[in-house]
Ligand SMILES: [Ca+2]
Ligand SMILES: [Ca+2]
């Protein structure tokens with residue numbers, strides 16, 4: 350091969366039979382002969398004279414000369430493309446559209462490309478001449494606006510997709526604070542999770558938020574209401590008002606008599622709702638909740654509505670499944686918390702701060718209490734951890750031993766001795782209450798407000814069916830009856 354009269358080395362590809370015509374393949378000198386990479390494209394169209402000599406045809410040697418032009422196929426000189434429109438918008442839910450492509454050449458090949466994965470070309474991605482490229486945009490699951498392009502050569506169609514609107518869902522319609530000051534929380538679920546959360550609040554409140562992905566726990570507190578009348582606060586989250594009321598005086602004592610129940614066969618709740626110590630249907634509440642082997646029943650007024658609801662603590666995972674909305678079914682209105690999870694952790698529940706809502710906790714290693722004091726379902730800086738107990742076999746009991754509205758801890762020791770942290774000091778001291786109640790092997794301690802006095806009293810669940818209750822607080826047998834009796838029945842107590 351010669352170029353402008355000078356010899357150009359070429360590499361002859363091995364001749365192979367069986368592939369189309371008998372073809373002589375050569376590669377010009379600017380290719381790496383050890384590679385199968387294509388030759389470097391020329392800077393401009395390059396004419397080359399090719400001379401093939403000593404071609405033997407019927408035994409006669411002949412020479413051939415011809416001219417080839419080496420060109421870059423991706424360059425289409427003097428061809429222009431125009432896309433219209435050059436920009437458009439699409440809502441966050443996605444959509445489709447089309448454009449008009451005009452080419453100055455009806456023979457030059459064009460290729461259409463999308464610059465982002467969420468924007469798809471639904472028409473031909475290459476062709477010749479004019480064409481109507483069509484596209485489709487996926488829904489945007491983020492709150493952030495995003496931009497993609499469809500390109501044909503240097504022509505561009507810019508597509509701007511809106512961000513999804515932010516929505517804010519409260520887990521409760523309104524809040525409350527105790528008349529003598531205190532704190533409470535609500536949870537705002539933010540969607541999409543990329544949305545920010547801005548809030549304002551009325552004077553007199555202290556507000557803090559803790560964000561965990563899409564869930565924002567809003568903690569609010571206020572001092573005692575000295576006005577003598579009920580007052581209102583509000584927190585406004587992204588324009589939505591969350592009203593908070595604080596009464597001006599101590600609420601009238603609520604009579605909430607505890608009734609008994611059993612958790613049977615690891616899933617079935619049988620609750621003596623009408624308090625007659627017999628199983629009646631439909632007067633009583635009988636429903637399944639839980640059911641994974643090892644589930645431990647837990648009870649509490651999770652949402653502060655005034656009634657006790659079911660729940661289970663799943664030992665293997667440390668997971669709490671709470672029937673938050675109290676409908677006896679595990680559904681979207683309920684809560685799943687992860688709290689505890691160390692093998693041997695015993696779940697405990699109580700209204701540790703007197704907000705009217707029951708919170709969770711665990712009793713670990715026979716002496717260590719971890720309480721979700723701030724009620725957000727996770728163990729964090731707002732919570733309590735302390736030692737109370739420590740004699741082998743100590744079992745936790747929880748109750749409002751003094752009637753001040755707050756649950757306190759206690760121990761059932763060696764199967765008969767009650768040690769109750771009456772002064773809520775988190776240590777065993779002279780301010781505590783100690784007495785014997787029970788004492789037969791297998792006695793299970795139960796705690797309830799048997800008379801609606803506001804004070805929690807002791808009880809014993811004996812032999813799997815027999816209840817002995819200290820209804821008067823003198824540590825005697827105030828009431829005794831049978832309820833339950835199937836093997837494995839676990840006693841539960843609440844204001845059902
Ligand atoms: Ca009943
Ligand atoms: Ca439920």
Ligand SMILES: [Ca+2]
Pocket residue numbers: 721722723724725726727728729731732
């Ligand atoms: Ca917590």
Ligand SMILES: [Ca+2]
Pocket residue numbers: 769770771772773774775776777778780781
């Ligand atoms: Ca104490």
